[in-house]
Amino acid sequence: MSPQETPSSLDVSADSNKNASHDEQQNEPKPTLWNRIVAFYWENEFLIHILIAILLARAYPPIGATYLAPDITATWLVVIFIFVMAGLGLKTSEFSNAFKQIRFNVLVQVYSFGVCSALVYGLSRGLEAASILSEDLANGMVICASLPMTINMCQILTKASNGDEASAVFNSAFGNLIGVFLSPLLILGYLGVSGDVDLVKVFYELTLRVVVPVLFGQLLQKTAPPVVEFYKKHKKFFAKLQQFGLVFIVYTVFCKTFDKESQSSIGDIFLMITFQFISLVTLMTGAWLLLSFAFPNQPKLRVFGLFGCTHKTVAIGIPLINSIYGDNPSVGLYTLPLLIWHPTQLLIGTALSPRLAKFVEREQERLGIHESDDEEPPQRQEDVEASSHHEREDDNGEVSTDINNR
Incomplete structure (x- = not known):
């Protein structure tokens, strides 16, 4: 400190700097309406694309129901691409670690198949007994709750929420594989309806669509360094392709739905929206409380578990329902009920993604959890919306976003 600089003069200088900084902030122009609209779009890009896809499907269903060959493009090509990318981005050690989480994996699968179906069965029987729902709609609720979790949607939402992606890939693949056998047994056990389901064919197709692509991605990771380098260099691009792949699947599903004559009244639809929303929120709340009790110090697992415990798949559900009840009017x-549950879980998951990402960050800071030395440190998860912001990915393929870099 110079002789002429007294503590009081320094305080005055500091106060002047603070006032100047405050004045500058006040003089900053407020964002225009257009800027706010653009910011809202980027913060909700994924959800907006989903809504646009549904509206386009409603406007002219034959495009996605027939002309785009959804049985090939959406059911096979897009799903295979997503899981090749998953296998390419995951280290073998991560997948093996996910497999070793036996207690967690068992909890997720038991909740997904057992708890969900039992609670919804009780609710549906009560609504039927009270003459609020018809027997057919009540049975539809049970069928929906007996299905396995989603595959690509569950993985993408987990990634966007900074959850455990390795556990998402393992549990979604495993859940769908056992669901091929378990879901028909649950449905027949609850409803007492018989039907012919070609389990071998469904199991074979699931293996080709899910297991083989993940293994192929893992093989590329170990044997093709140029491919891995290209993937790492363009991770943001491939992540965006995965997002649009999911939007495309949703579009084709709704095109097929709108392309067929609806057997449901407006009243049926509103009843289903109400009760499926209540069921989903109740089950998600129960899953979160259970996961918080069972895994208090593993926030990434809890985030994936929230999705894995409660998501239900259209990809398996629709073919299964058609196989069992194809000739039933x-x-x-x-x-x-499944067609309502499916977009509802997507909308809720998309809305929760940024909050869950911030939760993971806070919990990791509180617990002193750090990424391994060969990985980049986790980036701040600010307003994450289903992988739709500017993405910075680490060596594990986990998405970190920063809207300030946009």
């Missing part, structure tokens, strides 16, 4: 009513 009530098949549309059996399908309706």
Whole structure:
């Protein structure tokens, strides 16, 4: 400190600097309406694309139901691409670590198949007994709750929420594989309906769509360094392709739905929206409380578990319902609860993604959890919306976003 600089003069200088900084902040122009609209779009890009896809499907269903060959493009090509990318981005050690989480994996699968179906069965029987729902709609709720979790949607939402992606890939693949056998048994056990389901064919197709692509991605990771380098260099691009792949699947599903004559009234649809929303929120709340009790110091697992415990798949559900009830005139009513549950879980998951990402960051700071030395430190998860912001990915393929870099 110079002789002429007294503590009081320094305080005055500091106060002047603070005032100047405050004045500068006040003089900054407020964002225009257009800027706010653009910011809202980037913060909700994924959800907006989903809504646009549904509206386009409603406007002219034959495009996605027939002309785009959804049985090939959406059911096979897009799903295979997503899981090749998953296998390419995951280290073998991560996948093996996910497999070793036996207690967690068992909890997720038991909740997904057992708890969900039992609670919804009780609710549906009560609603039927009270003459609020018809028997067909009540049965449709049970069928929906007996299905396995989603595959690509669960993985993408987990990634966007900074959850455990390795556990998401393992549990979604494993859940769908056992669901091929377990879901029909649950449905027949609850409803006492018989039907012919080609389990061998469904199991074979799931293996080709899920297991083989993940293994192929892992093989590329170990044997093709140029491919791995190209993937790492363009991770943001491939992540965006995965996002649009999911939007495409949703578009084709709704095109197929709108392309067929609906057997449901407006009243049925509103009843289903109400009760499926209540069921989903209740089950998600129960899953979160259970996961918080069982895994208090593993926030990434809890985030994936929230999705894995409660998501239900259209990709398996629709073919399964058609296989069991294809000749039943009530098949549309059996399908309706699933078609409502599916977008509802997507909308809720998309809305929760940024909050869950911030939760993981806070919990890791509190617990002193750091990434391994060969990985980049986790980036701050600010307003994450289903992988739709500017993405910075580490060596594990986990998405970290920063809207300030946009």
